[in-house]
Amino acid sequence: MKINKWVLFISILFLPGIVLAAEMGTALKADNIRKEPYSDAQVTGSLVRGEKLEILSKQGAWLKIKTAQAGGWVRLLSVKRGTAGSGSQTAGLQDLASGRAGTGQVVATTGVRGLNEEELKSAKYNAAEVKKLESYTQTAKQGEQFAKSGALKPVKVVYLPEPQEGGEK
Amino acid sequence: MRVKYFILIFVLFIGMPQSFAQDLGDLLKEATKSSTDDKNTSTADASKSKPAFNLNSPSMQEEIQIGREITGNLLGAAPLVKDAALQKYVNQVGRWVANQSERADLPWHFGVIESEDINAFAAPGGYVIITKGLYRKLENEAQLAGVLSHEIAHVVKNHHLKILQQSQLLDLGAGLLGQKLGKDNKTVQNLIGSGAEICARSLDKNAEFEADRMGVVLTARAGYEPYGLPEVLQTIGQTGKDESSVALLFKTHPHPDDRLVKLDDAIGNRLDTIKEGQTLSQRFYKLKK
Numbered sequence: 245m246k247i248n249k250w251v252l253f254i255s256i257l258f259l260p261g262i263v264l265a266a267e268m269g270t271a272l273k274a275d276n277i278r279k280e281p282y283s284d285a286q287v288t289g290s291l292v293r294g295e296k297l298e299i300l301s302k303q304g305a306w307l308k309i310k311t312a313q314a315g316g317w318v319r320l321l322s323v324k325r326g327t328a329g330s331g332s333q334t335a336g337l338q339d340l341a342s343g344r345a346g347t348g349q350v351v352a353t354t355g356v357r358g359l360n361e362e363e364l365k366s367a368k369y370n371a372a373e374v375k376k377l378e379s380y381t382q383t384a385k386q387g388e389q390f391a392k393s394g395a396l397k398p399v400k401v402v403y404l405p406e407p408q409e410g411g412e413k
Numbered sequence: 414m415r416v417k418y419f420i421l422i423f424v425l426f427i428g429m430p431q432s433f434a435q436d437l438g439d440l441l442k443e444a445t446k447s448s449t450d451d452k453n454t455s456t457a458d459a460s461k462s463k464p465a466f467n468l469n470s471p472s473m474q475e476e477i478q479i480g481r482e483i484t485g486n487l488l489g490a491a492p493l494v495k496d497a498a499l500q501k502y503v504n505q506v507g508r509w510v511a512n513q514s515e516r517a518d519l520p521w522h523f524g525v526i527e528s529e530d531i532n533a534f535a536a537p538g539g540y541v542i543i544t545k546g547l548y549r550k551l552e553n554e555a556q557l558a559g560v561l562s563h564e565i566a567h568v569v570k571n572h573h574l575k576i577l578q579q580s581q582l583l584d585l586g587a588g589l590l591g592q593k594l595g596k597d598n599k600t601v602q603n604l605i606g607s608g609a610e611i612c613a614r615s616l617d618k619n620a621e622f623e624a625d626r627m628g629v630v631l632t633a634r635a636g637y638e639p640y641g642l643p644e645v646l647q648t649i650g651q652t653g654k655d656e657s658s659v660a661l662l663f664k665t666h667p668h669p670d671d672r673l674v675k676l677d678d679a680i681g682n683r684l685d686t687i688k689e690g691q692t693l694s695q696r697f698y699k700l701k702k
Contacts, residue, residue, distance in 0.1 A: 364486075
C-alpha cells in the first residue's frame with residue numbers, strides 16, 4: 245500500500261514532464277548548427293550523423309534543436325524526427341493476430357480493410373464510386389478561387405535538378 | 414523472380430535490331446491508340462531515338478480511360494470516405510496545385526479512400542487517391558498539398574504509363590508477337606493487368622525521387638510552405654517498418670529517410686528565398702473520426 249502511494253506520487257510528479265516532453269530526433273547527416281535559422285548565420289556547433297537531439301521548435305525549413313553539446317538551428321531535412329526505431333514490432337504481430345495482415349479481413353474496431361497486393365489484384369471495377377469521385381471534380385477556375393480565399397499566391401519556382409552523385413540512368 | 418524476367422526481356426528488347434524494335438513499337442501503338450489523328454505524338458516519336466521509353470503516348474482521352482479503369486478497380490478494393498466536404502476540400506487543394514503543373518489541362522480528380530493503410534496512388538489522366546490513414550497523419554494544408562503534388566508529379570511525368578508500356582512490351586514479347594490486341598475496353602483491361610495490381614507495383618526509385626523533387630516545387634509554386642511533403646515523409650519515417658499500415662508503401666517506395674536525404678541534396682539552399690509560404694492549418698479539414 246505504502247509503495248503504491250509512492251508510485252502514484254512520483255507518477256504525478258513526472259506527468260507534466262511527460263506531456264511537455266520535447267520531440268526527439270536523430271541527425272540524418274553531418275551538418276552545422278547555426279545561431280539563427282538562416283544559411284549564412286553564425287555556426288555555433290555541429291551535428292554528427294546519427295546523433296540524438298531534442299527538437300524545440302520549427303520555423304520554415306529550420307528546426308531549433310538541442311544536442312548534448314550544442315543548441316541552435318539546423319535544416320529540417322538534416323533531421324529524422326522521432327526516436328530511432330519507434331513504432332513497435334508488436335503492432336505488426338497484433339495485425340497478424342487480428343487477421344488484418346494478409347487476409348484483408350474487416351477489423352472490428354475500424355471497419356476498414358487493408359490494401360495489400362492480393363486485394364488490389366482481385367479488386368473489381370466499381371462504377372458507382374468512380375461516378376462519385378468524378379462528381380467532386382473542381383475546375384481550374386474553382387481551384388484559383390479556392391486559393392484566393394486562402395490568400396495563396398502563386399510563386400515562380402523552377403524545378404529542382406537531379407542531384408549529381410546518384411545520377412545513374 | 415518476375416522482376417528478373419522482366420529485366421531480361423527488357424534488355425533483350427533494347428538489344429534488338431532497330432527494325433524489330435520498331436515492330437514491337439507499332440504493335441504497342443495499336444494497343445494503346447484507337448485513333449490515328451495524332452500527328453504531334455508521331456512526329457515526337459520520330460524525332461527521338463529511344464523507342465523503349467517513347468512509345469507513342471496515347472491521346473488524352475485514352476490516358477483518362479486507362480486512369481479511370483485503374484482507379485475504378487482501386488475503388489473496388491476500398492471505397493471513398495463518405496464525407497462530401499472532405500472530398501471537395503481535397504479536390505480544391507489538389508486542383509490548385511495541379512494548376513501549377515504542365516498538365517493543368519487534365520480534368521484532375523482527387524479522392525480519399527476508406528483504408529487505414531498509409532498510402533497514396535496516382536493513375537494516368539489525372540486520378541489521385543490517398544488513404545484515410547495517410548490523411549490522418551497530416552497536420553495542415555501545406556502537407557496535404559505536398560502529398561498530392563508528389564502524385565501529381567507522377568501523372569505529369571507519365572510514370573505509370575511508362576510502366577504499363579513496358580509491361581505491355583513484355584506481354585507482347587513473351588507472346589512472341591502473337592496477335593494484335595483489340596481496341597475496346599478489353600484492351601485497356603489487358604493493358605493494366607488484373608484489378609488494381611498496378612497500384613501495388615513499384616516504380617523506378619529515381620521516379621519516386623523525381624516526384625519528390627517536383628512535388629516540393631509544385632507545393633511552393635502554389636504558395637504553400639514548400640516543406641509540406643518532407644514533413645509528411647518525416648512523420649511516415651517514424652512508423653515502424655513492421656507495421657502493416659505501411660507494408661505496401663515501404664515495399665513500393667524507397668524508405669522515407671532515403672527520400673529525405675535525396676531531397677536535401679536536391680534542395681540545398683535553393684528554396685531559401687521563399688519566405689511567405691503558407692501552411693493554412695486553420696483551414697485544414699479535420700476528419701470526422
